Amino acid sequence: EDKVVQSPLSLVVHEGDTVTLNCSYEVTNFRSLLWYKQEKKAPTFLFMLTSSGIEKKSGRLSSILDKKELFSILNITATQTGDSAIYLCAVEAAGSYQLTFGKGTKLSVIP
Amino acid sequence: GAGVSQSPRYKVAKRGQDVALRCDPISGHVSLFWYQQALGQGPEFLTYFQNEAQLDKSGLPSDRFFAERPEGSVSTLKIQRTQQEDSAVYLCASSRQPRPNYGYTFGSGTRLTVV
Numbered sequence: 160e161d162k163v164v165q166s167p168l169s170l171v172v173h174e175g176d177t178v179t180l181n182c183s184y185e186v187t188n189f190r191s192l193l194w195y196k197q198e199k200k201a202p203t204f205l206f207m208l209t210s211s212g213i214e215k216k217s218g219r220l221s222s223i224l225d226k227k228e229l230f231s232i233l234n235i236t237a238t239q240t241g242d243s244a245i246y247l248c249a250v251e252a253a254g255s256y257q258l259t260f261g262k263g264t265k266l267s268v269i270p
Numbered sequence: 271g272a273g274v275s276q277s278p279r280y281k282v283a284k285r286g287q288d289v290a291l292r293c294d295p296i297s298g299h300v301s302l303f304w305y306q307q308a309l310g311q312g313p314e315f316l317t318y319f320q321n322e323a324q325l326d327k328s329g330l331p332s333d334r335f336f337a338e339r340p341e342g343s344v345s346t347l348k349i350q351r352t353q354q355e356d357s358a359v360y361l362c363a364s365s366r367q368p369r370p371n372y373g374y375t376f377g378s379g380t381r382l383t384v385v
Contacts, residue, residue, distance in 0.1 A: 163312070193373050200359055200381070201274075202313070204373030247312055256301070256326055256368070260312030 161186040165248050165261035172268055176238050180264045182248030183230040192224055192231050193258065195247040202247055205233070238268045272296075274377035276362050282383045283352045291347045291380045295364030303374065304337055304347050305361040313361055319345060320368055352384045 162185045172178055184192065191209045195202035206215045211226035219238075224231045235242055245265050249258040275294040283289050295302050301320055305313035306329075315329040321342035330337070334353075339345040349356055359381050363374040 195373070195376075200361070200379040202361070202376045204375070207373055249312070251369075256318045256320075257303070257315035257329065258313075258374075260314070262310070262312050 161250060161252060161259040163248055163250055163259055163261035165264050167264060168262065169265040172238055174238060174240060174268055174270055177234065177236045178238060178266065180233040180246050181230065182261060184250045185229065186250045186252050188253040189226065189250065190253040191251045193249045194222055194233050195249065197245040197247055197263065240268050240270060242266060243268045274362055274364050274375050276377040276380050278380060280381050282385060285354060285384055286351050288350045289352055289382065291360050293345045293362030293377060295343065296375060299364035299366050301365045301368050302339060302345050303363040305363065307359045307361055354384050357382055357384045
């Protein structure tokens with residue numbers, strides 16, 4: 160059974176701090192790993208990673224995948240209160256359309 | 271529409287009642303998913319449609335759950351004889367391609383509370 164474990168489950172930081180969110184996974188026939196940001200209810204897409212060692216970057220957010228060690232990290236630099244959300248990690252297996260999600264990391268950024 | 275639209279936003283059902291949850295995907299999107307998200311958990315897969323074909327329903331927790339997408343656009347998730355453990359947010363997601371390289375677009379969900 161595919162499995163995704165995220166850590167920490169929650170995190171409180173001050174504005175301007177840099178945070179690293181972790182995602183480890185076990186999946187048969189890995190195809191991709193995705194990061195989503197969930198504010199209120201709708202998860203919004205951040206990154207899709209398929210190749211090991213290649214960093215994806217969007218503004219202050221970046222993510223990298225290590226397929227050998229089966230984990231990914233999501234970095235957020237110079238955090239802002241608007242970054243407060245639950246960050247979800249999910250994996251997709253080849254031959255399957257479904258995503259397996261972790262429980263998420265709840266990030267709270269305080270002024 | 272501009273995004274994935276789900277209705278109702280909130281639904282309170284008495285235990286044993288039947289409910290129907292609606293998803294309007296983005297126009298032209300081929301793939302449509304339903305996920306169930308319990309409080310404090312990540313979304314869990316329920317079912318997947320490619321156009322009108324239900325290709326995977328392995329995540330439906332019991333035969334009380336039924337989903338359809340008869341014309342390949344709007345989808346309905348029906349839950350019969352609701353139980354308290356069905357209380358969750360039900361998320362719908364869609365994409366233009368069967369497997370996009372940009373993730374899937376989620377709707378804001380329907381929060382179902384069974385009392």
